[in-house]
Amino acid sequence: MNKISAFSARNFKEIIRDPLSYIFCLGFPLVMLIIMTIINDGIPPQTGMTIFRIDNLAGGIAVFGLTFVMLFTCLNVAKDRSGAFLVRLYATPMRSGDFILGYVLPTLLLAVLQILITFAASFAVSLIVGVELNVLGLLLALLSLLPTAVMMIAFGLLFGTLFSEKAAPGLCSIVISLASFLGGVWFDADGLGGVMLKICEILPFYHAVKAARMASALEFDGYFPHLLITLAYCVVITAASVIVFKSKMKADLQ
Amino acid sequence: MNAIETKSLTKRYKTKTAVSELSLTVREGELFALLGVNGAGKTTTIRMLSCLSKPTSGECCVCGHNCQSEAAAVKNIVGISPQDTAVAENLTVLENMRLICGIYGYSPEKTKQRIDAMTSLFRMDEVANSRAKTLSGGWKRKLSIALALIAEPKVLFLDEPTLGLDVLARRELWSVVEELKGKITIVLTTHYMEEAEALSDRIAIMIDGSLAALGTLGELEAQSGESGLENTFVKIAAQFGKGA
Numbered sequence: 386m387n388k389i390s391a392f393s394a395r396n397f398k399e400i401i402r403d404p405l406s407y408i409f410c411l412g413f414p415l416v417m418l419i420i421m422t423i424i425n426d427g428i429p430p431q432t433g434m435t436i437f438r439i440d441n442l443a444g445g446i447a448v449f450g451l452t453f454v455m456l457f458t459c460l461n462v463a464k465d466r467s468g469a470f471l472v473r474l475y476a477t478p479m480r481s482g483d484f485i486l487g488y489v490l491p492t493l494l495l496a497v498l499q500i501l502i503t504f505a506a507s508f509a510v511s512l513i514v515g516v517e518l519n520v521l522g523l524l525l526a527l528l529s530l531l532p533t534a535v536m537m538i539a540f541g542l543l544f545g546t547l548f549s550e551k552a553a554p555g556l557c558s559i560v561i562s563l564a565s566f567l568g569g570v571w572f573d574a575d576g577l578g579g580v581m582l583k584i585c586e587i588l589p590f591y592h593a594v595k596a597a598r599m600a601s602a603l604e605f606d607g608y609f610p611h612l613l614i615t616l617a618y619c620v621v622i623t624a625a626s627v628i629v630f631k632s633k634m635k636a637d638l639q
Numbered sequence: 640m641n642a643i644e645t646k647s648l649t650k651r652y653k654t655k656t657a658v659s660e661l662s663l664t665v666r667e668g669e670l671f672a673l674l675g676v677n678g679a680g681k682t683t684t685i686r687m688l689s690c691l692s693k694p695t696s697g698e699c700c701v702c703g704h705n706c707q708s709e710a711a712a713v714k715n716i717v718g719i720s721p722q723d724t725a726v727a728e729n730l731t732v733l734e735n736m737r738l739i740c741g742i743y744g745y746s747p748e749k750t751k752q753r754i755d756a757m758t759s760l761f762r763m764d765e766v767a768n769s770r771a772k773t774l775s776g777g778w779k780r781k782l783s784i785a786l787a788l789i790a791e792p793k794v795l796f797l798d799e800p801t802l803g804l805d806v807l808a809r810r811e812l813w814s815v816v817e818e819l820k821g822k823i824t825i826v827l828t829t830h831y832m833e834e835a836e837a838l839s840d841r842i843a844i845m846i847d848g849s850l851a852a853l854g855t856l857g858e859l860e861a862q863s864g865e866s867g868l869e870n871t872f873v874k875i876a877a878q879f880g881k882g883a
């Protein structure tokens with residue numbers, strides 16, 4: 386455990402000491418939260434469009450924010466792999482599992498902190514605009530987002546392991562776009578219907594947003610299928626990233 | 640017991656034999672210099688000895704432990720300062736050292752004791768709280784070597800430790816290496832002949848992955864009929880069809 390906690394502490398510091406991680410992981414989601422709330426204020430109630438109302442926005446922005454945790458996980462891993470630092474650690478008693486946990490645990494902590502801050506900000510906004518947000522619901526939404534957080538981190542580990550420091554962010558931006566557009570963060574995916582909705586339903590992001598929204602509204606009718614799909618994706622992507630990291634490490638040591 | 644033993648150690652990449660049938664022994668406490676032109680196979684040899692690469696054939700042992708079948712035991716007793724400086728850029732000098740102590744599972748007391756020892760050995764007080772990425776090349780390299788030494792290795796691999804250092808920094812590093820001499824076994828690669836002359840007990844010259852000559856400076860001079868390591872090196876290289 387000592388090895389893992391030492392390496393985790395290093396990775397935590399490595400990420401929080403990069404000013405860009407505050408801008409992307411905190412600043413960007415919070416700014417979007419405020420902008421969308423202002424936009425929502427301008428939407429006439431008779432249109433019936435509630436996608437940017439804070440109770441819908443909170444879960445969506447939390448998922449959006451997690452995509453940036455993926456980006457920073459990915460950058461951290463890719464940077465380590467490009468330099469000689471990882472080689473040095475390979476020559477210590479660190480094993481592949483120690484590396485993986487050392488990368489995942491601190492970023493999971495960051496993800497939880499990020500969700501907490503996003504939800505706290507959402508709660509403050511809800512008080513201002515007079516839409517009810519339930520604290521218990523937000524806590525359940527946080528729990529519902531854990532599989533998605535792990536999945537995003539696993540995506541980061543996967544891309545950071547497979548691709549160079551230059552190529553990896555590009556792949557992350559694909560996931561960021563997919564998550565925000567096909568997750569129904571910025572529009573009502575259910576209203577789309579047809580093929581688009583089918584595509585949304587195949588990918589995990591729509592379900593992550595749905596699960597978070599429903600949990601925060603304490604609405605459990607049809608909640609569990611969404612949660613189970615995010616869990617399944619979490620397991621598959623995590624397994625893939627572990628297999629890839631281990632086999633890459635083995636190849637590095639050939 | 641010998642600190643290092645290699646038997647017909649060979650590493651072949653797809654199109655290139657990096658190390659070929661290398662057989663040598665390094666005695667405990669010895670400072671052993673590995674010389675050779677670019678691409679001679681020095682780094683590859685060190686990688687195999689520190690379990691960072693698997694031999695294609697042949698074998699190597701460190702302190703009696705086979706690098707392939709007893710990799711965990713070998714990793715516990717070797718320290719490596721890679722050719723490229725390897726430090727965690729966003730951590731301070733102290734944090735870098737604490738990280739390595741943590742990886743080796745040291746207690747807080749032991750960690751403090753080892754950090755103090757390294758800080759005074761490399762006179763790193765003034766940079767102790769600087770982030771690694773803000774350090775000059777010389778300080779970074781010292782830190783990189785300190786990270787290899789902090790876990791008290793029995794065998795230390797220094798791959799071109801003074802590459803890119805100014806004259807004073809190089810001399811300073813030499814004096815650190817001299818302090819370590821006799822206490823632990825050191826394998827050093829370098830392109831600076833005067834460095835090998837000044838520091839090493841024995842010298843091996845590799846050419847195209849093979850061992851071309853091995854002995855003390857005096858022995859190599861006698862063998863080649865030249866004086867000084869540089870002339871000796873050039874002569875031996877010429878005998879193997881290399882050089883101007």
Ligand SMILES: Nc1ncnc2c1ncn2[C@@H]1O[C@H](COP(=O)(O)OP(=O)(O)OP(=O)(O)O)[C@@H](O)[C@H]1O
Binds near residue numbers: 652656675682684
């Ligand atoms: N992963 C690899 N794949 C293919 N060839 C490799 C690999 N690593 C090293 N080589 C080749 O093996 C040979 C020996 O390389 P090595 O790095 O051991 O040389 P070196 O003596 O350390 O050289 P230098 O003084 O330049 O550091 C070189 O020709 C190199 O191109």
Ligand SMILES: [Mg+2]
Binds near residue numbers: 681798
């Ligand atoms: Mg080399």
